[in-house]
Amino acid sequence: MFDLKQLSSTLQMKRVSWVWLLSALSAVFTVYVSLIPSPIRPNLYIYPKPLPALEGTLQKNNLLQRAKKLFEGQLLGPESITAGKNGTLYTGAQDGRILAFNNTHIWTIARTGQNVPGCGSFELEPICGRPKGLKMNREGDLLVLDAYFGLLKVNVSTGQMEMLLSSETGINGEPFFFLNSLDISQSGLVYFTDSTTRWGRRHYRYEVMEVNALGRLIEYNPETKVARQLLGNLYLANGIALSQDESFLVISEMSVCRLSRLYLKGPKTGQMDIFSDNLPGYPDNIKINNHGNFYVGLGAVRYEGVSKIGPFLDLVGPYPGIKNFIAKVTPLFLFDIFVPRHAIVLEISPDGKIIRSLHDPTGQVTSAVGEAYQHQGYLYLAHFKSTFIGQIDIRDIE
Template sequence: MKSESAEINTSASPQITWTGRQIFLVALLPVITCLLFVSSPIDPLPYTFPSPLPRLEAGLKKNTLLQQADRWFEGLLIGPESFAADTNGTIYTGTADGRIFSIKQKGLSLVARTGIDHPQCGSAEFEPRCGRPKGMKIGPDGKLYVVDSYKGLLKVDLDTGDVETVVSNKDGSEGVPFRFLNSMDISSDGIIYFTDSSNKWERRDFRYAVLETRPDGRVIRYDIRTGICRTLLSGLYLANGIALTADEDALLIAEMSIARIRRFYLKGEKAGTSDIFVDNLPGYPDNIKLNTRGNFYVGSGSVRFKGSSPIGSFLDLIGPYPSVKKVIAAVTPLSAYNVFMPKHALVVEINIDGLIVGSLHDPGVVRIGAASEAFEFNGTVFIGHYQSPYLGVLSSATINAERSA
């Protein structure tokens, strides 16, 4: 007589199917226990991203346009993230070591420094002293206005290289110091709009700001004519890129840590109010720039689309769980966070209705490691990123040919 155990049909046993989210959370259980023994530098809030994740279809259809870009000034420009242009066709950009350069006919010249000159400029330790120039634009007076993450709103005389502090981080707006200045735009009548990404974290700690997912960013308005500086909009999630619409009726503001762009109305019946321009983006939006088609190029700090990671989007997975985020911040060095970033560079093109009408990709980051900004000028798209040791350069004709194919 066979035993009872021998009569069990093991092939009929129920099969357990695990989702990527379940595997991720179970794998983190031992790590979560660390929370009992270590302190965390962040105090995060829960956040649930929209679902499902975007798919690479229609305007987001995968291509290799960014792989056709040239690399200029390799090893000479470290972290050229944002760009401006003057009427003479000269391009300006700032770098991770606090320098501002001009680019003319593929020639590179130093214009100014926003902080000290030191051999360790470019390191996180010296960043507050050396400066970190970010958003910039030529003002109506012909001066180059720059927001430096640590120094404030600055004005650069392009003839002499002299740097003047217009509003320091210490003075800030309405008694609240600036902490993390990031991006800017200037209206035709001399109003400067710029973002202060966080009232807690400095630029060198921006990954903590991303993990905390707190609405502590704001938009500042500065009038060149009157010198009046005031807060225009607050309660933003890591306020990053900012751009005026073509008619200057509204501002678009990237809320990087939650993958959306907010619109603030400057004129009309809705003046002084804001709404969501586009949500559930396939990447975490960085700088926003108008292009020649009247649309907006939006760079991506990293990506979050269907298939971008075997377990799903990392921030989507951990977003609802503050305890998990605390542990990650406690045990992961800031220098190691790139391991969580999928290898895919992406720029999206969004029209005035908030629809994604095109995109530029480098799957596998073969040519362009990442794209914080895509700035189109005189038939060329300049591509920068805060960590890239080069300037990406792509012909607008190449992009147009792909679109018409």
């Protein structure tokens, strides 16, 4: 005869056993996680409030969805774009290549590192190189800032490269760890950022989580071959751009969602202030457009209503302990699950006001834009994870 009481008792005992087992495993896991060291040293940081609202000049639109995808699948991670005197465009790729392109063709002119199987992978990035900021100088040579190797000069006709300032040499006895963006003045002075003195480029996610102030702004004089530090204590120093009259320089402090300004001329020479704060995302590269305004690409977004719980970094910013736990248990590549698919390019006036924004609110064409570069009637879009170069006819967005 079927004994319901005995069955009920047996099931109850099994439930108790499972509860005990899960509790024990949970305790073991907690002890294990508490004992293993965290890969990061996070700081407490409270982001500005209230969050930006997507209204007014930040109102959502679909203008970035009008981009044409150039050379899709032929490159990975075009980080920055610049043009030569003959109209040829140049960019750097994740596998260390420096590429030239026009509207129909793309070709390799040089490599910053070794050409070995597996270039473009996380593991080989420090060997193959990672060209980041680049711009033509007055003599027609391409200056390239490689995240790992240093400041290079490239003859675009022959592909011959010259090291101007190596990361190993660095400045003031301290090597460069994460070279990022550059701009060149009319007199030939080179300004560039070293994002942090702790992490290399491929560990940028840890740098964002830590919210430290270890970034630097460097000035290099090609004639004297002398470099000097203009600013320190920057939060993930990223994109930079000279103003049209070169009276000041704008710097992206990516991890704290703001742009800072360093005065180069006038009564405030040498002083720094905040140019634009509490941005709706994490500013990446900065480029001057034909109106003298700044195009700022956002590597990821943060705004009111971005998700049901709010922006991830805003939420964990005040809690270093939670950041440590996340860094211990989350593989680097999984950090991207916290990044919404929404591309935004800001247009910011010389007085630091957002006067316009371009969006792809669903990531239909591109999930993020790290740089927007205007050239000969087109806007070119780049991002360090993209598999194409975006191109928009300026007439389609004005």
